[in-house]
Every structure is written in structure tokens, then in C-alpha cells.
Amino acid sequence: MGGFGLIVIGDEILSGKRQDKHFAKVVDLLAERGLQLSWAEFAGDDPRRLTASLRRSFAGEDIVFSCGGIGATPDDHTRQCAGAALGLPLQLHPEGRRHIEERIRETAREAGREPDFAAPDNLQRLKMAEFPQGAVLIPNPYNRIPGFSIMQGEAPHHFVPGFPVMAWPMIAWVLDTHYAHLFHREPYAERALLVYEQAEAALTPLMERLQREYEGARVFSLPSVGDAQTRRHIELGVKGKPDAVAAAYAAMCAELDKLEAEYRPL
Structure with missing residues (x-):
């Protein structure tokens, strides 16, 4: 099924x-x-x-x-x-x-x-x-x-x-x-953050690497051009098996720190 x-x-x-x-x-x-x-x-x-x-x-x-x-x-x-x-x-x-x-x-x-x-x-x-x-x-x-x-x-x-x-x-x-x-047959977790003023294309290599290296986690991105209330940003995250999500999320944050990207956890 x-x-x-x-x-x-x-x-x-x-x-x-x-x-x-x-x-x-x-x-x-x-x-x-x-x-x-x-x-x-x-x-x-x-x-x-x-x-x-x-x-x-x-x-x-x-x-x-x-x-x-x-x-x-x-x-x-x-x-x-x-x-x-x-x-x-x-x-x-x-x-x-x-x-x-x-x-x-x-x-x-x-x-x-x-x-x-x-x-x-x-x-x-x-x-x-x-x-x-x-x-x-x-x-x-x-x-x-x-x-x-x-x-x-x-x-x-x-x-x-x-x-x-x-x-x-x-x-x-x-x-x-x-x-x-x-019901609740497969453990599931989701972690995400907002990355500000970054082009999605610039983050694509990071997303591809995370998707490749962390089996059981799926990477997603939701770009926004911003509005009167918020700046341009990308909601970047991982979802799937909890252990894989935790590891992939930590790696994502570490890489964003190396890039000196501004981000905020959700």
C-alpha cells in the first residue's frame, strides 16, 4: 500500500x-x-x-x-x-x-x-x-x-x-x-531555519551534499521575495528520520556559519 x-x-x-x-x-x-x-x-x-x-x-x-x-x-x-x-x-x-x-x-x-x-x-x-x-x-x-x-x-x-x-x-x-x-509507524522529524538575503542557487550545492550524505533525511527550500513585514529569505530545512534530520541540520548550520550567512532557526 x-x-x-x-x-x-x-x-x-x-x-x-x-x-x-x-x-x-x-x-x-x-x-x-x-x-x-x-x-x-x-x-x-x-x-x-x-x-x-x-x-x-x-x-x-x-x-x-x-x-x-x-x-x-x-x-x-x-x-x-x-x-x-x-x-x-x-x-x-x-x-x-x-x-x-x-x-x-x-x-x-x-x-x-x-x-x-x-x-x-x-x-x-x-x-x-x-x-x-x-x-x-x-x-x-x-x-x-x-x-x-x-x-x-x-x-x-x-x-x-x-x-x-x-x-x-x-x-x-x-x-x-x-x-x-x-499511525506513527515511522518516526518523523522536521527542522528548518530562515536564511536571509541569499540566492537559492548559492545554497544548492549545500542542499545537494546534505541530501547525498544523510540517508533518511530530505532537504527542502522555500524561497520568498519578502514583503512589508519581512526581508527576502529562504526557508531551508530537512525532514525525515529523526537521527538523520538532527545530523543533517547540524551540518547545515555549520556550513551556513562558514558562509557567514545570516539565519534564524524556526
């Missing part, structure tokens, strides 16, 4: 009508458990493109979270595209149906009436429990309308709504239920 991937679905994200909030939160949810996000992508509501994207991710080896498009309105295609990507038919999930009917019953009684399960709007709601054959439910603590997981193969996929209030606890539940054995 590989890493973790994220797909955020919705034309409203690509058009700028809404700003994505899932990426940062998923990074945090994984980090709390000693895990990291390997990749992320945004997809619109075009069924052809979405099916192609899911077909590629299902063919990989990563655990994938998908946010958005699992409702039952005309612009929701994720359930159908997931089935098409795998060549699986959609089926009304019995337990999913029960959850939705419970929600219909609650909503009706809150309005002071008995539920009419045969009403067109309620029949439409049941489509939200039509998942690819063999899907496993993801419970939704907000309104009980579930998401679903496809666990077959090397690339498990977990599909949740686009609403953060629903999606985030559902993703946390999936991680804690299915992947607790992966």
Missing part, C-alpha cells in the same frame, strides 16, 4: 465561487496520526473527466479520500463515476437506505407530520444510498446520510460529502477505523 491521496470535486471550486478547505484539514488529520498526504487534485463535475481521474487512482496503490459530488442532484456524479471507473453497477445499499429513511422520518416528525416514503422528493433522497456494488458505508454523524468506501484492490477509496461539517469527522472515522495500524 502506498501513501494517501485527496480528490476534491466540484465546479464551484474550479470557478472560484467557493474556496477549498479540505486540503489543509486533511493534512492536519493525517499529521495528528503520524501520516502524510502524498498528493492532491481538484476535479470538476464533468463525468467523463471524473471517471478518467478515478480510473487512474483506482489503478494505483494509494489510499484515496474523495470529497464532494455524492448527493442526488443533477450535478452530482461521483457515485456514478466511481462505479463506471471500476465497471461496477450502482445498487441501493440496504443499510444506507435505512439510514436515509430514518433521516426522512426525523425530518417529517420535526415538521409535525408523518413521513411519506413514496413521495417523489423522498424517493430522490434514496438515490444517495445507491453505491457501487460491494461498497461499505461511512457513517455520517451530522445527518446520518452515509458516504461509502470501495475497499477492493490495492487502492482503497473513501467517498464523503463536500460539506466540511460532514466530511471531516467522516474522514477521521475512516482513518481511526481502518488505518490505525499505520
Whole structure:
């Protein structure tokens, strides 16, 4: 099994009508458990493109979270595209149906009436429990309308709504239920500093040497041209196995001292 991937679905994200909030939160949810996000992508509501994207991710080896498009309105295609990507038919999930009917019953009684399960709007709601054959439910603590997981193969996929209030606890539940054995499995450390008024090219030989000499540590650099609050600088650091990171960081500081570079640890 590989890493973790994220797909955020919705034309409203690509058009700028809404700003994505899932990426940062998923990074945090994984980090709390000693895990990291390997990749992320945004997809619109075009069924052809979405099916192609899911077909590629299902063919990989990563655990994938998908946010958005699992409702039952005309612009929701994720359930159908997931089935098409795998060549699986959609089926009304019995337990999913029960959850939705419970929600219909609650909503009706809150309005002071008995539920009419045969009403067109309620029949439409049941489509939200039509998942690819063999899907496993993801419970939704907000309104009980579930998401679903496809666990077959090397690339498990977990599909949740686009609403953060629903999606985030559902993703946390999936991680804690299915992947607790992966938590904090590999010790990890990160050390970084700000180097002022240095060209990135001038520091590249140092970065290359550190990357070559300290196995288990990865060097990174994030240059900034500066603004009204700070001068031009480079965030320079190492991340990976704690022992390797400590040694590489010490060597980096020593070399910066030799260069008489101005820097500040973060």
C-alpha cells in the first residue's frame, strides 16, 4: 500500500465561487496520526473527466479520500463515476437506505407530520444510498446520510460529502477505523531555519551534499521575495528520520556559519 491521496470535486471550486478547505484539514488529520498526504487534485463535475481521474487512482496503490459530488442532484456524479471507473453497477445499499429513511422520518416528525416514503422528493433522497456494488458505508454523524468506501484492490477509496461539517469527522472515522495500524509507524522529524538575503542557487550545492550524505533525511527550500513585514529569505530545512534530520541540520548550520550567512532557526 502506498501513501494517501485527496480528490476534491466540484465546479464551484474550479470557478472560484467557493474556496477549498479540505486540503489543509486533511493534512492536519493525517499529521495528528503520524501520516502524510502524498498528493492532491481538484476535479470538476464533468463525468467523463471524473471517471478518467478515478480510473487512474483506482489503478494505483494509494489510499484515496474523495470529497464532494455524492448527493442526488443533477450535478452530482461521483457515485456514478466511481462505479463506471471500476465497471461496477450502482445498487441501493440496504443499510444506507435505512439510514436515509430514518433521516426522512426525523425530518417529517420535526415538521409535525408523518413521513411519506413514496413521495417523489423522498424517493430522490434514496438515490444517495445507491453505491457501487460491494461498497461499505461511512457513517455520517451530522445527518446520518452515509458516504461509502470501495475497499477492493490495492487502492482503497473513501467517498464523503463536500460539506466540511460532514466530511471531516467522516474522514477521521475512516482513518481511526481502518488505518490505525499505520499511525506513527515511522518516526518523523522536521527542522528548518530562515536564511536571509541569499540566492537559492548559492545554497544548492549545500542542499545537494546534505541530501547525498544523510540517508533518511530530505532537504527542502522555500524561497520568498519578502514583503512589508519581512526581508527576502529562504526557508531551508530537512525532514525525515529523526537521527538523520538532527545530523543533517547540524551540518547545515555549520556550513551556513562558514558562509557567514545570516539565519534564524524556526
